Amino acid sequence: MRRLPANLIIGGVLVAIVVGVAALSLVWTPHPENAMNIRGKFAGPSATYWLGTDQLGRDLVTQLMASARNSMAVALIAVLLGGSIGTVLGLLASAIGGWVEDLVMRFADISFAFPTLLFAIMLAAVFGPSLQNAILAIAFINVPVFARVARASANQIWTREYVFAARAAGMGRFAISRDHILPNIAAPVIVQATIEFAVAILAEAALSYLGLGVQPPESSWGRMLSEAQTLMYLAPQLAIWPGLCIVTAVLGFGLLGDGLRDITDPRLARER
Amino acid sequence: MGLFLLRRTIGFVLTLLVVSVVVFAVMNILPGDPALTILGLDASEDALAALREQLGLNQPVVTRYVLWVWHAIQGDFGVSHSFKVPVAGLIAERLPMTISLAISGMAMTLLIALPAGILAASRHRKAADWGVMFLSQLGIAVPAFWLSILLVLLFAVKLRWLPPGHFPGWSDPVAAIRALILPTVALGLVQSAVLARVTRSSALELMRLDFVRTARATGLSRARVLWHHVLPNALVPIVTIVGMQFAAVVTGTIVIENVFSLPGLGRLVFQSIANRDLPTVQALVMMFAGIVVTANFIVDLLYVAIDPRLKART
Numbered sequence: 001m002r003r004l005p006a007n008l009i010i011g012g013v014l015v016a017i018v019v020g021v022a023a024l025s026l027v028w029t030p031h032p033e034n035a036m037n038i039r040g041k042f043a044g045p046s047a048t049y050w051l052g053t054d055q056l057g058r059d060l061v062t063q064l065m066a067s068a069r070n071s072m073a074v075a076l077i078a079v080l081l082g083g084s085i086g087t088v089l090g091l092l093a094s095a096i097g098g099w100v101e102d103l104v105m106r107f108a109d110i111s112f113a114f115p116t117l118l119f120a121i122m123l124a125a126v127f128g129p130s131l132q133n134a135i136l137a138i139a140f141i142n143v144p145v146f147a148r149v150a151r152a153s154a155n156q157i158w159t160r161e162y163v164f165a166a167r168a169a170g171m172g173r174f175a176i177s178r179d180h181i182l183p184n185i186a187a188p189v190i191v192q193a194t195i196e197f198a199v200a201i202l203a204e205a206a207l208s209y210l211g212l213g214v215q216p217p218e219s220s221w222g223r224m225l226s227e228a229q230t231l232m233y234l235a236p237q238l239a240i241w242p243g244l245c246i247v248t249a250v251l252g253f254g255l256l257g258d259g260l261r262d263i264t265d266p267r268l269a270r271e272r
Numbered sequence: 273m274g275l276f277l278l279r280r281t282i283g284f285v286l287t288l289l290v291v292s293v294v295v296f297a298v299m300n301i302l303p304g305d306p307a308l309t310i311l312g313l314d315a316s317e318d319a320l321a322a323l324r325e326q327l328g329l330n331q332p333v334v335t336r337y338v339l340w341v342w343h344a345i346q347g348d349f350g351v352s353h354s355f356k357v358p359v360a361g362l363i364a365e366r367l368p369m370t371i372s373l374a375i376s377g378m379a380m381t382l383l384i385a386l387p388a389g390i391l392a393a394s395r396h397r398k399a400a401d402w403g404v405m406f407l408s409q410l411g412i413a414v415p416a417f418w419l420s421i422l423l424v425l426l427f428a429v430k431l432r433w434l435p436p437g438h439f440p441g442w443s444d445p446v447a448a449i450r451a452l453i454l455p456t457v458a459l460g461l462v463q464s465a466v467l468a469r470v471t472r473s474s475a476l477e478l479m480r481l482d483f484v485r486t487a488r489a490t491g492l493s494r495a496r497v498l499w500h501h502v503l504p505n506a507l508v509p510i511v512t513i514v515g516m517q518f519a520a521v522v523t524g525t526i527v528i529e530n531v532f533s534l535p536g537l538g539r540l541v542f543q544s545i546a547n548r549d550l551p552t553v554q555a556l557v558m559m560f561a562g563i564v565v566t567a568n569f570i571v572d573l574l575y576v577a578i579d580p581r582l583k584a585r586t
């Protein structure tokens with residue numbers, strides 16, 4: 001057994017902490033969510049409030065935990081939605097070829113003109129800012145990413161002998177895609193999904209910070225930071241913790257994705 | 273060269289057209305009556321009809337699209353609902369702010385990333401390399417808006433060296449530059465993380481090649497080989513990423529302008545969303561997307577300027 005790469009281990013631990021905290025918030029938080037204690041606002045760390053309270057006397061730890069849950073949920077839905085549509089498009093492009101492949105790839109080329117933020121801005125302008133629009137915008141950006149990865153990997157698998165054998169046996173293109181291509185491109189797709197998870201967490205934080213993502217009263221690290229920014233002279237400590245949480249989550253998923261790529265595609269690992 | 277230029281230019285114009293269709297479609301074909309949005313639910317039917325007529329909403333969608341593009345080419349983006357002035361004027365007023373920020377942010381990115389990447393490659397698997405790699409890994413995970421807040425906390429709130437935001441205008445150049453320092457650093461530091469990694473890995477790849485060994489063998493110093501032989505050859509992958517980063521810097525300015533309350537296009541787009549000022553948002557989104565597409569087009573042309581061999585393959 002080869003030694004596991006360091007980035008895989010560190011990433012795995014960070015992800016386990018963030019996902020664990022998010023899961024824990026479903027059943028337990030130190031204080032009820034959004035419980036206010038106006039007389040105890042801006043409290044410092046204590047036995048009751050481990051990291052202190054905010055401008056409304058809400059417990060910081062509770063808010064950070066609820067934000068972890070919301071952040072994970074947004075990233076999961078967006079990456080699953082965009083990733084599955086993109087993977088199916090990539091598989092189709094590879095299986096059918098010809099103009100379908102050209103069309104999918106041209107679409108992927110053009111979508112680079114719309115970074116997540118621009119797409120979210122358009123949706124917010126038309127429908128008003130909401131969490132659904134933020135998720136849609138993040139999912140949209142994932143579609144071309146996964147379409148590219150799935151197509152490139154699938155094109156390689158289509159030249160394998162067992163695929164020729166399946167075709168010779170009379171198996172259709174879509175059945176081959178489902179039974180032989182999809183299982184064999186799972187590794188690069190999962191690696192990409194892990195990395196895109198990190199990107200999605202960052203995007204959610206930025207959109208929520210700008211008011212286009214998670215809406216009150218739900219908590220979000222990005223929203224906590226935008227509130228903290230208005231109170232910088234009064235309570236600078238409020239601007240520290242949510243940012244550290246974002247960095248931990250993004251770093252965790254990023255390192256985990258890199259580590260997974262290193263063990264599934266050892267050719268790339270040497271370059272590091 | 274002529275044929276290559278022509279093909280690339282046609283591709284560029286087609287991409288812009290498709291992008292404009294997407295922007296127009298998202299902003300217009302979706303349900304909802306813009307006249308109702310502007311005037312509110314209790315507007316009279318006559319007022320609504322008059323506004324629809326004025327906005328050209330009674331015409332078929334295709335006609336409206338063609339008119340929008342036709343006017344936009346001539347620099348007319350319609351009239352802002354909330355500011356009641358032409359959108360083009362609003363953009364012209366705020367463009368210098370955004371361009372100053374984008375250029376200084378991009379310059380900061382290059383100034384940090386190229387030396388850091390080359391340093392890491394030249395000290396491969398030594399302390400400096402690990403340091404650069406660690407910092408860049410961290411830089412990728414730090415949101416630009418949080419870094420901005422931390423910079424403001426330290427340099428504006430605590431040390432009081434620099435202003436925490438707002439832009440005094442270029443009439444006082446010293447104050448203007450002071451106001452731009454923190455936004456530029458916030459934009460550049462985060463962007464340079466990715467670029468430093470690409471610079472490092474392409475330099476590492478080249479350092480294994482024969483011509484580098486030959487150059488070293490002729491007695492040239494390590495630094496001279498790195499800067500005069502390795503860096504020019506590493507430019508193709510670097511230019512690709514710089515092109516992509518320019519897009520990130522431009523959308524980054526949207527966020528940074530909002531963090532520091534700088535009166536640029538990024539602020540304008542958020543004011544327009546709050547006011548449901550669709551013509552302004554539509555023009556701004558098209559502009560930002562257009563800048564991204566143009567940056568990629570220029571990168572494509574730069575490739576060939578840097579490495580003429582690529583022309584044969586395109």
